[in-house]
Every structure is written in structure tokens, then in C-alpha cells.
Amino acid sequence: MFQHSLKLRTLRRLVHVNPNIGFNPNTASKVASSDGSSFSSEEQSHFANLAPTWWDPSGNQRILHLMNTKRIEFIKDTLTKKFFEERNTKNKEDEIYIPKFNKNLLPDYIKIQVDNMEGAYMNELFKNSVKDWKVLDMGCGGGLLTESLSRLDVFRQVKGYDMTEECIQVATQHASKDILLKKNLENESLKYEIKDLFKEDSVTEKFDMVCCFEMLEHVDEPFRMLSCLMERLNTGGVLVISTINKDLVSLLTTIVAAEHLLNLVPKGTHTFEKYINCSEIENWAFRNKMEVIDAKGVMFNPIRDEWEIHSKKDIGNYFISLKKL
């Protein structure tokens, strides 16, 4: 924990101060589609075509299903980290004692006990803090993440927004087949809505957490989208984003390998020009008074058939979480 906070401090210092490189000229110069929606019509039809196969875990969205567990893991980690820090700055007495030596040096049976206690404490902290939270999953698609968040059963309400009608239909249908989620749909703790944030004039509803996973790289004006999402946040709310760095590794992995060689992802899913670097988002956050909580790289390991979270946030896919100040 001590190490974590150290890392965070250095990370914050590393954030670039030059505000000019924050804006991506490629995406900015492109004019949004004629009707003023956030998605171009090509993207919309692409996802409408995908909708029927969305929920087949062995089908062409398999890789997204596998990534889902890591998304939840990242969300949990990042929130626990946030709460832990907030609590520690609030009252010093409640701080649990963390020994200044390596836990791994302890005998096994003590180490397990320490781990268990720490885990239970963190879990409790997490659960109690998010009890009244409203969560938005922007660009929910078939509702992969939305369902998982709802199934965790810790948030007050989980909402899924998407602007493709077919996707929302699939998501609602799939959720109503599950007994627990059907109940959640009925009492509105889970809700899907067709919505395009660019067309909304006024902010009607605010959330404590907004997730936006694997969506920014499909949007024509990502920074306008980010601003829209930020508007939806309560003060102190968390914005969790994942997208892809604009570098050679991403080109090779997400487009050449995943789409053309290994057929992991349907062809035409990604457009390289729309990728956004992690540093660009950090800059945007800096200019918009948001604080980076955590940023992690994530990559697919075809041998273990799993996604793995690693610390290189500037290569390939990445997760980043921001706090609205």
C-alpha cells in the first residue's frame, strides 16, 4: 500500500504540463457525422450487425467477454484505492497499521492471515462506500459490463447507455433471461436506455461513477465525449476509461493480429486513426481539473488465454481512472 501511494505521487508529477499536445488534431479536424451524433453511421451499422452474436462467449466477441473480468478487477482496485486514500486523509486514528517491512518475509500462515484481514477490510470499505452509488456504463453495447456490475449487487443503480437501438434490445432481452437481473430490471436497479449524449441539451441525471470501456476509439470526437461524461459526474465521482494507445504495438496487435491474422475480433472493428494515447487523456484530465487515480496497461496473452494487467500504460490497450475534483 505504501509503495502504491509512492508510485501514485511520482505518477502525478510525471503528467505533462504542456496543454497544447492534449488535443488530437486528427480527430478534431474530422467533422462529426451530419446529424450531429457521436457515432458515424458506419460505426453504427457495424455494431448493429454485431448485436445478435454479442452474447455468445465462444463467438466473435469472445475476447471482450474475457476482458470483462479484468475490467471489473480494475474498477474494484481503483475504487478501493480511492476510498483507502480518502479515509486515510480524513482521520488519522482509523488508519490501520501497515508494517514497513516486506509481508512476504513473514511465515506462510501469518502472511495468509494478514492477507485475509486486509482483504476483508478493503472489501468492507468498498462495499460500504459504494452502497448509494449510481453507475453509468456509457456505450454498453450488449451489456457485458453492465450485467457484471449489476450482478455484483453492491451499487444502488446501474445504467447502460448506448446509441445503437439493436444493442439495447439485445441487452434488455439477455438480462431478462437471467432471474437475478430480471428482478433488477423490474425494480430499476438495472436500466438500459438509448441515448446519444451529443444530442442531449441539459444534464438531467448525475452519477457517481461513469464507465466508458472500449468506446472512445469508435467515437468521432472523443474529447467532446469525455467532457459530456465529466458533466454527468458528481463531484468526487470517478470516470473509468479504457481505450487503445496510438502506437505501433497497438497497430500490430489490435488490427493486424486480432482482426486479420487470428480472427479474434470481427474485421473493421478498429480504426487506427481514432486511437488515443494515454498521455492525451492525462493532459485532458489536467486541463479539466480531474485527478488520475490509476492507469494500467492491459494485454491479451494468447497462451494463457487471458487478459493481463501490467504497469506499461503507454503501450497497447490501457485502463485509466480519473476523479472529478
Added chain:
Amino acid sequence: MFKHTRYLKNAQHYDIVIVGGGPAGLTMLSALKNNPKINNKLTYKLIESNNLSKDIKNYTDLSDDQFTNRLISITPKNIEFLTSKLKLPLNFNKISKFNGISVFNGTSDFNKARIDIETESYMCEIMNIVNANYQNNQSNNILEMTKVKEIHFKDTYPVLKLTNDTDVSAKLVIGCDGYNSCIKKLINNGKGNGWSYNSFGVVGNLKYKYPITSSSKGWQIFLNSGPLAHLPLNNKDAGSMVWSCNKPMFDLFTKRCKNGQVLGRLINCAYVLDKPDYEYYLHKVFDLYESETLDSRLENKIIEEMDNRVDMVAEKLAKINTSNSQDNMLYMEENYPPLLDSVDLKTVGGFPLKVFHADEYSKDRLVLIGDACHNTHPLAGQGLNMGIEDIKELTKQLEIALDHGVDIGNNELVLKKYHQNRVLENSMMLIGTDFLHKLFSINHPAINNLTNVGMNIFNSLDTVKDWLSFRVSGKN
């Protein structure tokens, strides 16, 4: 859509339904109950076809000196899991621990080769585990005397039609109902690799001639008909056997044999005498029970003959291998299993032996554990141990699924992981056991002598033996 929901409303819904209340199924239930994350979030039920409470009653009426005949060996690692993790109230008066096992090669004509492996293991009655689990679950999660008539899928959930005319639907059905599992048939049509050994395992409880004084050990001898295991039950004068034998021998032991003393003496012969001598007495016993009428005079004569022969050979063996008369007395006790007085014929029973490994352990919302997906020859005593490992892995995967908000019945994301993590270890165990069985069942002098030499070499390789015992028991 409407029809489906109305249907589900009629059916009782649980998150997890376990089919089969054997040791594996009940232990699975305890594992679910003792995992706080799963227990808080999920509902579960176990369905068993037998009258479990009656069996339990019969078992608990027995005194600590009476043993049922179905025994199983459990490794120290798994005993620890059962007692400390699952907190099962096992009756340790009826569990015996042994510190090592000696394996003889009975297929060569002279000079039996032997391997001594120092590995801890516990012999435990199956009913002891069943009873402990049953006490632990207070029976309100168990639906007994109910069979599953039919399983069909309504949209996404499997619906189980039960014999008591109710329907149960579940997010996940765990099949623990053994080789003839009704769940297995739904997964990949029950396809898998395996064959029958055309032999039977005969079990029975043994009574020693003299109470043992040294620490208890397990013994196993490979005969051409299959291995014969001789295991301690308590540390006094009771033991248990598993004898895999062919059809004629199976019939002889379980049906025609009327005197437990004959059988007990025959086991003495198998361990102590050379192969030709043992086979001579085996034929004599066959001849004795050939006719319908039983001559008790002949019976006694054979018993006496076998006793004399065993005593003579034992004396000779002791004299050759030791130098002074003090060691002389101890030699047989230390190097051979305790001599038997008789086999308790009431406890003798048998079952066909086979090896089987299912290709797939799981499908959406259905999963197999224990004997439902792998059957093995009892010679390594790994049947239930593999089942317990399955249980650990499956609960781990379910816990991960709950943590990440994944549907627990999802094959691709949850159940396949369990299959991937278990399939290699299970098949290694099955192949190893099958190989040993095949190797010793070849009846050719050249091969038999070769295995004899091989076993002698193996016995001198301590590191290999340590590795093997570590693999088998999980502890050095």
C-alpha cells in the same frame, strides 16, 4: 418468452443444484457452505436418490470397532482440507493413518522384488465422510429419496423433473452421481476415453492372527490377476483388503466361499509364498468349492496345510535374511504384512473395475466432478482424492466468477477454466494407474523378470521415490 417465465415460476429455483449425495457430492455441498462468499450470495440444494438418513442412522449405531466395507484412502493434504477448511466432524477413532506402503511384485516366480515408499495416507470409511458432511449440513439443504427423472432446457435454465413431481431449475447443475451419471449423458453425449478391465475389485474386512505391535503400514502385491492391497483399519487387529481379480475368482470369493478362514489364509499365501506355490493353493481352493456339497473336513485340512506351508517359508526367509535369532523374530513382522486369521465374509463385496475419463467436464450450466468424469483403478487409492481436488478447483472458479460478476453457469468463462486446470493432472493420474495395471497383468516370464529388476532399481532411487510420494500425497 411469457411461457418460459411462467414455467419458471412453477419450478423451485436454486442457484446451484448438486445431483448425487455420495462423498464427492456431499463434500461439494460442505465446500459451498463453508465458503463465505458463496454461502452469502447463492442458494443451493443437493438431490440424492437413496435414503441417506437411514444409512446414516445405521452407520452411527455401529461401535468404533465395527467397520463398514467401503473404504477409501485420503492424502494428508486432503484430510487437512476436510477438517480445517470444511470443518467436517470426522470420527478419527475410525480413521487409521499409515506411514508407508510396501509394494511387492508377485508376478515373477521367485524372489519377489519390493518397493518401500514412505508416504502418509489415511484410511477412512466412505460412510464416515458421508456422515460428517451430513451432520455439517444439518440436512436442510439435502433432498433425499428423490431421483432426477429428466432434465430439459427451457430457454437458458436447465429444469430437473424429480420423482416427487416437483420441478427444480438451477443456474448451475453439478453432477456428482458417479459413473452412470445422468448429467454426463447431456455433456458431449458422455463421450470419453476408457475401457473395462474385465476384472472386479473385491473388498472385505480382515482379522489379524495376532495384534500388531509396530506402526501400521499398507501393503500391496501385484499378482497376475491384479493387485491385492492389504491396508490397516485400526492399529490393533483389523485390516481391509481390495483384491482385483478375474470373474472366476470374483465368483469364488463373493458367492461360493463359505469360510472366511480359507480366504484369509489364501491372502497369507499370496504374500509369503512364491508364485507357483500360491497358485497351487488357489487351485486347491477352487477345487474345494467346485461341488455343491461342502466337506468341512477337507476345508480344515486345507487351512492347516496352508498354515504349515506359510510358517515354514516364513521361518526359512527369516533365517536367510538375518544373522541372529533376535532379528529373526522381527524380520517377518517388519517386512511382511501381518498374518491373517480370516476375512469377515459378511463384509465381502465386489464391483467391476474400469478406467474412464470424460472428454468434456462441462457445458453451459452443467458441470461434472469426481467419479462422474473420471474413474480409476483403486490400486493407487486416488479416486476420491482426485474428486476433492476437483471440488477445490471448482469452488475457486465459482468464487472468482462471483467476484467479477460473471454468470456462474457460463461455460466459456467459468466452467472451462475448471476443466482446463484439472484435466492434465487427472489424466496423468489415470494414465499412470492404468500403466501399472497393464504392466503387471502381462503374464510372460521375460516381462515379469524385467519388472522385478526394474522395481529393485526403483527402490534404490530415493529422489524419484520422494518425488512420486510428493505427487501422490502432496506432502513429503
